[in-house]
Amino acid sequence: MADFISDSTKTHWMVSNPKRLIRTGMDGKPFRCPFCEGNEADTPPEVYRVGGGEVNKPGWQIRVVPNLFPITDVHEVIIHSSEHEKDIEDFSLNQVENIVKTYINRFNILKEKGKVFIFSNHSLTSGASLIHPHSQISVIPNNIPTNTITMQPVVNIVEQNSSFESYCPQYSEWSYEVWVKALGQIKFGELKVNELTSLANILQSSIKKLKKIHSGNSHYAKKPFGYNFYIYPYDSWYLRIIPRFMERAGFELSTGIMVNSVEPKKASEDLKN
DSSP: OOEEEEOTTSSOEEEEOGGGSSOTTSSSSOOOOTTSTTOGGGSOOOSEEEESSOTTSSOEEEEEEEOSSOSSSEEEEEEOOSOSSOOTTTSOHHHHHHHHHHHHHHHHHHGGGSEEEEEEEESGGGTOSSSSOEEEEEEEOTTSOOOOOOOOOOOSEEEEOSSEEEEOOSSOSSTTOEEEEESSSOOGGGOOHHHHHHHHHHHHHHHHHHHHHHHTOTTGGGSOOOEEEEEEOSTTOEEEEEEOSSOOOHHHHHHSOOOOOSOHHHHHHHHHO
């Protein structure tokens, strides 16, 4: 069971779950990727799949399983594809659309259980424990406070399509972070086909742009390309992409104040170019 613990002021919370102590690849055993096609028996039974084949057998395009090492009591893994290294920036647009459809499906199924958080950690530099690309969905009990940042005003626009726009808000805690918001009143759990395509397109485009920034900078390129993104799926919903070009250091950890050395306006101009 997940154990939610607050500090003495009840303003900061942490979660402890002993199941995460020794995850796959951290247990000293010979490694076999549990997310690769053919290794379906290495995960808990699937709860959702895109593609053909029998349940818990090969033939899938996207697979959703309970997290074997959960943070919270309801915690799922969305395996992006059977490809061990390809991710959103490498896929066909149709595959990215199917990933977004999966997010929406799982959100609508889990939203009555608590507060749903959808997130992805790409590469070890972003906190992923397995290289095989995947996202996660974690549900936090409604009585546990969370501190998700609210949607920031739109400035420094990078890209716009028929339903969404990407931008670098003035309050950017990370170098080159990109936010995506809907144009108009579009609910995350009710995206229409054309809106879903637009979201998949701008998500993929944003990550491709960030990868070019990474590869074109000799300092950033010293470590593998990594990023996190998450979706806040409720009212005034948004998608936030955080490239891991910088690390949190002593100042940030001691003060809670983030340091960003790239002005958001410059970041948006670099991304547009």
